[in-house]
Each structure stands twice: as structure tokens, then as C-alpha cells.
Amino acid sequence: MSLLVPESGLLFWMCLSFGIVFFIVARYGFPVILKSVEARRVFIQKSLDDANTAKAMLENIKSQSDSMIASAREEQMNIIREANKLKNSIIKSANDEARELTKKQIESVRIEIQNEKEGAMRDIRSQIALLSVDIAEKLVRTELKESPAQMQLINKLLNESSPFKS
């Protein structure tokens, strides 16, 4: 039965030692441990989250750079295509222009030639006229000596051709 009756001395020492232990351990022991374990847990969670974010960011950057490369390539192709088109059009337009120019030049040359030809014809014609006049003069001179009837003819002709009519 004595086992079931708490002894006052032991009660006293138990209260004292348990109280002291509780006071010290609950103040300087467990809270420190629990707090730092909790802090570590938070830190680990944060690190994991950060790693995940970094991974996502990296993937994002990678896809971004991929798309950038793809668009740059597209751009390059476009530029080349454009340049080709431009080249072709320049060549074509140059050709056209040259053709036009030659056409024009040929035209002008032709006109020139025509003009020249006409001038020459005119010259020739006037030369022929002069020649014929000379010849006619000579002819007339010889014939004039012979007959006064000739003089009459000359005057008649003069009257006919001259603008200054008497």
C-alpha cells in the first residue's frame, strides 16, 4: 500500500527538479531547436521554390532565345528574298531604261538623219538650182547677144518670178 501513497519528501524534490528542468528546457532548450528547425524548413522550401523559379526562368529564356533565333532566321530569309527581288527589279528597270534610252537615241538619231537628209536635199536642191541658174545664165548670156528678143524674154521671166513686180 505504501507504494500508492506519494511521499512528501519525494514530492518536494520532484516538484523542484521538474520545475527547474521545465523552466530551463522550455526557455533555452526546445524553443531554440523548434524555431531553428522551422527556420530551416522555411529556408529549404524557399530554396526549392527559388530553384523551381530559376528553372522556369531558364526554360523561358531558352524558349525566348529559340524564338528569337527563329525570327532572326526568318528575317534573314526575308531580307535575302527582298534583296533578290530588288536586285531583279533594279536589273529589269535598268534594262528597260537602257532599252528606252537606246530607243530614244535611235529615234533622235533617225530624226537627225532625216533632218540631215532633208538639209542635204535642200542643199543639193539649192545647188542644183544655182547650177541650173548658172547654166541658164550662161546659156542666156550667149543667146542674149544674138537677139534682142531674148531681152524681152528675160524681162518677162523676171517679172514672173520676182516678188518685186514692176
Add this chain to the structure above:
Amino acid sequence: MQKRIKIYFLLFIISVFNAGNLFAAEQFDVKSFIFSHIGDSYEWHITVIGEKEISVPLPVILIDKENGISIFVSSRLRKGASYKGYRISEKGEYANKIVYTSASGKERRPVDLSITKNSLALIINCSVLLILILSAASWYRKDKQSAPKGFVGAMEMFIMDINDNVIKNAIGKGYEKYAPYLLTVFFFILINNFMGLIPFFPGGANTTGNIAVTFVLALCTFAVISFSGTKEYWKEILWPNVPSWMKVPLPLMPAIEIFGVFTKPFALMIRLFANIMAGHTIILGLTSLVFVTVAMGAATNMGMTMLSVLLTAFMLFVELIVAYIQAYVFTLLSAVFIGLSRVQKHAIN
């Protein structure tokens, strides 16, 4: 490994020889043997070599209305000796306690605050506990980021297991306030249980198998439960939600509920006390097989000794588990009771 086995064997032989020496001549009294071990005493008996008894004398502190305070070493009272009128009573109401015999020849007990075997064991175990927890905590003070290894890692495993799986689950929201108390209770009981299983000097005392120790622990839990009780908790005890005939003329339900308030910590007290005391008793009973069978001849004695050692070793393994389980159960139930006392108003009402 072989060396270790040899040492164990040697220890075993010595203990058998020693015990044989002790008890061969007289009739072995199993009851007093067991009770003297699981009970308390004024000195810490270690062993007897030949005629010489080896024990640690402890301070006796007595307060008496006639003599005032007297402090002396317990070895002065050895073997029925008397000192300043004090002696250890052998039988009767105050058996194995210090009594004062007054001039009229009447015996009475003074206020006895002696540091007995169990008190000293408590102090030693508390020191062990303090060293364990504070050395672990000092590691955390120094290093805040990395995970601990070795001893601190093991301590963290135990602490976080109790904290996360027992306290947090049983109490729920706001458990942080109670965690230091419950963890202290857990490690206090665990260390005391383990130290009680060590069969020689700094251990071996039956601290958690002593009703005074479990009484204080249960009282603390009772206080925590009562102080953390919400309005709803007290309302459910004093005016529970039952048909009114069960509480108006005769407060049947309130009486039962109030009774329940006290039975919870009482059960905690008895459970821990009975389990640990029973474990010590079984181990001691099995050990005493060695001495009981001395009279039956050498062959029987040898066989029974072997059996006793095997069974004792087995029981010690069981007690290792029990030591943990009882600390765990006490903490778990304390946490559950605290959690129940923090009940909020039910949504159904």
C-alpha cells in the same frame, strides 16, 4: 565483440557468485528483495562484498516541531542505529521511514525532505536531460542552416517526431504554446525510464514507477488542461448538451463530467506508475529466480540461472520499448486532453 562477451560473462559470474555469497545461507525473501528495489530508501545500495556493504550515503533532511531542522548523513542510521532520537522504523505504520521517538516513547514522523535514492536519481536524471537538451540546443544556436548529424540529428528526430506527429496533430492550431511543456514531459519520462533500466549506480532507481513522480506529472498536465480550457469546455462539463431532466433535479451528467475531469489525469498517473513499476518488478522477479533456486542444488540452480538471464534480457528489451511507449502515451494523452479542452463552439448548435 568477443572481448565484450567475455566481459559480460565475467560480470555474470561475479554477480552469481556475489549473490550466492549473499543468500546461500539464509532463506531468500523475494518480496522484500523486490520491494526494497522498487521502493525508496535513505541510502543508495550498490552491492555487498564479503561483509562490507557498499552504498552511497545520502543527506537526511528533517524538520520537526521539537528539534527544528536537522541535516545529517544517512549512514548514521544504518542497521537500526539511532541518531538524535531519529531512527528508521522497521515495521508498523511507518515501516522503512525515519521516525522520531519522543520522550514518552511514542513514534511520530517529522517532515521528511531527505534526499532519498529516488530524489537523487531524479536530480541525476534531470541533469542528464538538461545536458542532452541544452547541448543539442547549443548546436542550433551556432549553426542555423545546415542539417544536424549524429547526436543532435537523433535528438532532432525524436523532438520533431513528437512535435509534428503527436503535439501538432492532437492539439491542432495554436499548438506551439504547449510544445515546450509536452516535450519536457516526454523527455523527462523517457530519460527517467531509460535510466531506471540501467542496473547499476547512476541508474536503476524506480523514479517513474513511483507514484509521487507520476502524481506531479499528472498534476502539471491537469493544471495545463484546466488553464487552457475554453468557455465551451467548461460549459460542456457543467451544462452539457443533453435532455434537461439529466441535469436539472439531479445533476447526473455534470457529475459524470466533473468526475471525468479528474479521472483523466488520474489515469495518466496510474498508467505510467503501474507500467514502469510492473516492468521493474518482473525483471527483479526473474532475477530472483537465481537466488530462490540456490537451495534446489547446483544443477537446477545453474539451469534456472541460465533461464533467468535469458528471460531478464528479453524483459529488458521489452522494457526498452515500454520506456518509449509510456513516455509517448503520456505525452500523446496529455496533448489530446489539452486539445479537447480547447474546444470551440460547435457549428451544429
